[in-house]
Amino acid sequence: MPNPLYRKHIISIPDFTREELELVVQTAAQLKAAPRGDLLKDRLLATCFFEPSTRTRLSFETAVQRLGGNVIGFADGANTSAKKGETLADTVRIISSYTDAIIMRHPKEGAARVASEFSTVPIINGGDGANQHPSQTLLDLFTLQETQGRLDNLTVAFVGDLKYGRTVHSLAQALSLFGARFYFVGPEALAMPDYLCEELDERGISYSIAATIEEVIPHIDILYMTRVQRERFDEAEYKKIQGQFVLRADMLRSARPNMKILHPLPRVDEITTDVDATPHAYYFEQAKNGVYARQALLSLVLNETV
């Protein structure tokens, strides 16, 4: 029987079952331990980035090439037929006739879902506006499994922009399938959206809102930091909250030994550089795991068995 992700579109984390998430995580661990250069042999994939992204695109392209596959594509929508007014639907119809799968990023929310309705090959969502970025969540889950040895019943604090942070939303949704305890730490204006809190309520996930990072540190397995973007606030407001959601090494004294700090990157000043040398910092390893998680995902989508 083919694996459950074979020839599936990868659009959104809520589309995944718990077993499918576990399968990607296990496969990523296997590929990290024992690299395979043959899983995408003779396969051609497109990376269509209608919006620039350095890390996601390079990480996907690395994943394809490390697995023995080839890549065509573009890194910026500015020079494509989209600029001439072609619909995404038409662009995807054409590119899907050239390649075995399409990895895409697009500035409009829902773009990957639309693409999947017109493509004859699997669509892998590399980010659609502020909506979803499933491969980021898969690499986050893989990193949780790697550092904690499990996905079940983890205690996770999310810090920073909880309102617009799509990585936070998707990871919270994914972990809600495994039972979890959440702390939300951030400015009131950037609180978790109501609809997500309702989803967590329905799944019986307990969460609480905390005012400072320090008060949650002794209780958590994972500290998931995100950037509070200056442009979300006016200058006076920003001054008030600036510094409030910044992590410094001296705040980590009460942390559990297993506690790891993750961040989807890029970091600006919300984690001071003295944290990097502590045993809790794991964000660079997390970014490296992006290649393994994407290798796992692509291998499963393009091979009946891995």
Place this chain on the structure above:
Amino acid sequence: MTEKVYARNVEALKSGTVIDHIPAGQGLRILRLFQLAEYRERVTVGLNLPSGHMGSKDLIKIENVVLSEEQANELALFAPRGTVSVIEDFAVVRKQKLAIPDAVEGIFACPNSNCVSHVEPVQSHFSVRVTEHDTKMKCKYCEKVFSKDIVVDVR
């Protein structure tokens, strides 16, 4: 003894559909969103009619047209207590029951201006979920969740 004066609110219908108990103010919107005038049949609209339990209500009569079950259910989003009666030869032959649908396709525009459904050749699509306090609609494309009233107000 004073003679009781009875006047019909709206002219009687020989055959077709009467949509009654529409909350006052929603009648014209329903007419437009469901394109009821496009059938080229006679349509009579009553606005702000007196109603026993609603205070005031709107009402639509459309000749020679029967709504599909799907259309009737979509109406429930605007008029949760609405009634749809099918008329033949001046008599009510059937009352269509309204139930909030699980999904609505193509009627509403997504309130999210950055949703791809506005610029691609696809129909809008919302899944509908009734919660204790509200009816929520989730766009299939941008995956944003809106209160029903926000989606209904957009167009």
